[in-house]
Amino acid sequence: MPSVDIMRHKRILLLAAGIVSFGTLWLVSGVAQPVTPTTSPGNIAILPPAGMAGDPVAQPVKMPSNPAQAALIRRGEYLAVAGDCQYCHSLPGGTPYAGGVPLQTPFGAIFSPNITPDKTYGIGSYSNAQFWNVLHRGISPGHSLLVFPHYLYPVMPWQNFNKLSRHDVMAIKAYLDSLPPAPIKSRANEMAFPFNVRAGQLALRILSPTSTKIHYGASWSPQVRNGAFLVEALAHCSACHGQRNIILMVKPKRNLAGGQILAQSWYPPDISSSKTGIGAWSPDVLFNYLHHDGALGAGAPFGPMKAVVEDSLSRLPASDVHDIVAYLQTASPKEQSAIPPATAAAPTAGGAALYYQNCARCHGAQGQGLANNFPNLAGNQALWNGPADNLISMILGGYKPWHPAQSSMPEFNQKLSDTQIAALANYVRTSWGNKAPVDVTAADVSALRPLASDWVELSTGDTQATLNGAVVDDISGTLQLFGNPDNCIVSAHLASSAGTAVDLSGACSPGGHLAGFATLAGKTVPVTLTLRMEGAAAGGSGLSGVLLSGPLGSQHETLNARIALISPTA
Ligand code: HEC
Numbered sequence: 001m002p003s004v005d006i007m008r009h010k011r012i013l014l015l016a017a018g019i020v021s022f023g024t025l026w027l028v029s030g031v032a033q034p035v036t037p038t039t040s041p042g043n044i045a046i047l048p049p050a051g052m053a054g055d056p057v058a059q060p061v062k063m064p065s066n067p068a069q070a071a072l073i074r075r076g077e078y079l080a081v082a083g084d085c086q087y088c089h090s091l092p093g094g095t096p097y098a099g100g101v102p103l104q105t106p107f108g109a110i111f112s113p114n115i116t117p118d119k120t121y122g123i124g125s126y127s128n129a130q131f132w133n134v135l136h137r138g139i140s141p142g143h144s145l146l147v148f149p150h151y152l153y154p155v156m157p158w159q160n161f162n163k164l165s166r167h168d169v170m171a172i173k174a175y176l177d178s179l180p181p182a183p184i185k186s187r188a189n190e191m192a193f194p195f196n197v198r199a200g201q202l203a204l205r206i207l208s209p210t211s212t213k214i215h216y217g218a219s220w221s222p223q224v225r226n227g228a229f230l231v232e233a234l235a236h237c238s239a240c241h242g243q244r245n246i247i248l249m250v251k252p253k254r255n256l257a258g259g260q261i262l263a264q265s266w267y268p269p270d271i272s273s274s275k276t277g278i279g280a281w282s283p284d285v286l287f288n289y290l291h292h293d294g295a296l297g298a299g300a301p302f303g304p305m306k307a308v309v310e311d312s313l314s315r316l317p318a319s320d321v322h323d324i325v326a327y328l329q330t331a332s333p334k335e336q337s338a339i340p341p342a343t344a345a346a347p348t349a350g351g352a353a354l355y356y357q358n359c360a361r362c363h364g365a366q367g368q369g370l371a372n373n374f375p376n377l378a379g380n381q382a383l384w385n386g387p388a389d390n391l392i393s394m395i396l397g398g399y400k401p402w403h404p405a406q407s408s409m410p411e412f413n414q415k416l417s418d419t420q421i422a423a424l425a426n427y428v429r430t431s432w433g434n435k436a437p438v439d440v441t442a443a444d445v446s447a448l449r450p451l452a453s454d455w456v457e458l459s460t461g462d463t464q465a466t467l468n469g470a471v472v473d474d475i476s477g478t479l480q481l482f483g484n485p486d487n488c489i490v491s492a493h494l495a496s497s498a499g500t501a502v503d504l505s506g507a508c509s510p511g512g513h514l515a516g517f518a519t520l521a522g523k524t525v526p527v528t529l530t531l532r533m534e535g536a537a538a539g540g541s542g543l544s545g546v547l548l549s550g551p552l553g554s555q556h557e558t559l560n561a562r563i564a565l566i567s568p569t570a
């Protein structure tokens with residue numbers, strides 16, 4: 001019952017806000033200097049490896065001729081790839097690092113800011129100390145309630161980045177400073193009161209202090225140490241695979257032990273070396289999963305994990321991913337995750353028949369998978385090691401690839417009822433070596449329906465679109481819906497018969513708007529367009545078209561488009 005939980009969180013938050021003054025204790029406690037191993041800059045893959053989606057890694061406008069400065073920038077680029085900074089700070093296909101990506105929390109949406117070196121809208125004027133404070137203490141320049149620091153919400157994984165050395169933080173700054181500036185205003189967060197008052201975090205931070213140290217084992221090899229550095233300081237695996245407390249901070253004792261991503265429909269499982277984690281996986285299987293997008297027989301990354309592999313891990317040198325594997329197979333959380341006992345009332349009838357009717361043609365009669373693109377469901381730990389959220393989310397939302405070399409999976413949110421999906425999930429979770437208890441109920445499915453995401457391809461179709469009065473005859477792109485039509489990301493290319501073209505990328509904002517950027521003739525401007533979804537019901541089902549209209553910035557271009565969808569949502 002999420003609403004009750006939120007009420008409880010609100011009460012605790014209000015209580016905590018009352019003891020704000022204790023914060024001074026924390027402020028004077030000082031921040032220890034971390035020690036990190038020095039790894040080489042490493043050759044990262046700028047373009048996504050074959051068969052994977054993702055944007056190219058942003059490149060410096062001009063490399064300095066001074067070799068030491070150039071090496072610093074390359075080190076920063078490598079760290080930024082390992083930290084997946086670009087993925088969170090850029091809309092898909094949009095201006096790199098210009099921000100605008102919505103991150104959902106139970107208290108509202110937080111938008112990643114513009115961190116290009118633009119002096120007005122980006123972070124181009126940040127001093128070294130100010131940048132250090134962002135990455136190490138989660139504090140931006142400025143104030144909240146006049147006297148309190150401008151605390152950043154922990155969705156920005158500063159609780160991991162605070163383990164970086166000063167040299168590495170400055171390398172990231174040198175890399176970001178070398179990129180093209182984007183004169184685009186950051187979008188304001190949409191958090192409800194009192195969560196929008198950043199000062200309120202002060203007391204809460206005292207209640208959950210974070211360590212700036214990585215605890216390297218004395219017997220660890222240099223490889224395991226490098227893996228620990230990558231996992232704990234940069235790749236922020238614990239940001240998803242850890243459990244968060246009421247103020248969204250990761251609980252140190254539950255690092256890597258699995259936990260719900262708040263306000264989302266996914267459960268990143270236990271990835272520690274314990275028996276309930278990935279302790280039994282062979283190093284090769286784990287390496288293929290993390291570096292090559294999985295392999296038939298071991299399951300493949302999906303949901304939010306897919307982007308971690310596509311935008312970050314697959315771009316790192318293979319040796320780094322081997323080191324990550326070595327570390328994961330060493331690390332154990334202090335608290336283990338417990339598999340919940342089975343609920344008696346869970347439905348099972350018809351599960352096998354539903355599987356044969358709906359899934360077997362792609363995943364095989366025994367769940368063995370079909371080819372690399374059609375992963376096995378047999379012996380697939382992500383489906384049963386924890387609650388059924390990952391499996392239910394895939395059944396509800398399916399998968400629409402960003403890349404032509406990938407295959408798609410249909411969504412079943414309209415086709416199957418809550419009881420049918422629960423029976424199907426219980427069948428998959430208990431067959432072919434999957435070891436979950438029979439515990440999925442129709443209520444579990446119904447609770448996840450509003451959170452399931454959906455990808456829709458935009459097409460020219462029976463378009464009635466004009467750009468500056470000229471007919472638009474070529475449209476392509478993607479609309480990604482997160483549970484409801486007010487929460488979306490659009491990335492689209494529209495070209496008119498008169499030869500003008502516009503690239504749009506933006507996120508939905510309340511009141512039927514799309515806020516983002518338009519690029520026309522090489523110039524990017526911020527835009528707010530009127531957005532209407534035709535025929536959409538809650539959950540995004542029944543969507544048949546997208547209407548977008550409004551001015552495209554200072555050049556007085558206007559867009560008026562009814563965009564068709566390649567396959568209307570069921
Ligand atoms: C999971 C998504 C995510 C990742 C990964 C991420 N960020 Fe952020 N970042 C955010 C969000 C969201 C905010 C704004 C938080 C807020 O408003 O409190 C932010 C804020 C910032 C700020 C403060 C900007 C300002 O206006 O003061 C900087 C600088 C920054 N991030 C740099 C980085 C760097 C460098 C990396 C990679 C090492 C990174 N971020 C990785 C989501 C992310």
Ligand code: HEC
Nearest residue numbers: 235237240266267268269300301302303304305308381382
């Ligand atoms: C944005 C959230 C997110 C981040 C960050 C993240 N993961 Fe995941 N991960 C998930 C989700 C969700 C799943 C379940 C779906 C799947 O198996 O692909 C998952 C699954 C996995 C699995 C498969 C586990 C199993 O039992 O099948 C492994 C291994 C894994 N992640 C490792 C990592 C490592 C290592 C990192 C850091 C380098 C990482 N993840 C970072 C969300 C995340």
Ligand code: HEC
Nearest residue numbers: 299300301302358359362373374375391394399407408409
């Ligand atoms: C038309 C083919 C097709 C059908 C039918 C289909 N799937 Fe899939 N499924 C896929 C593809 C392709 C992927 C890989 C998606 C990705 O890369 O994220 C996938 C991935 C999955 C995953 C993630 C597994 C992993 O390790 O990556 C689950 C779970 C899943 N499907 C369950 C089901 C269930 C249950 C059904 C029946 C209700 C079903 N699928 C029907 C094609 C299909």
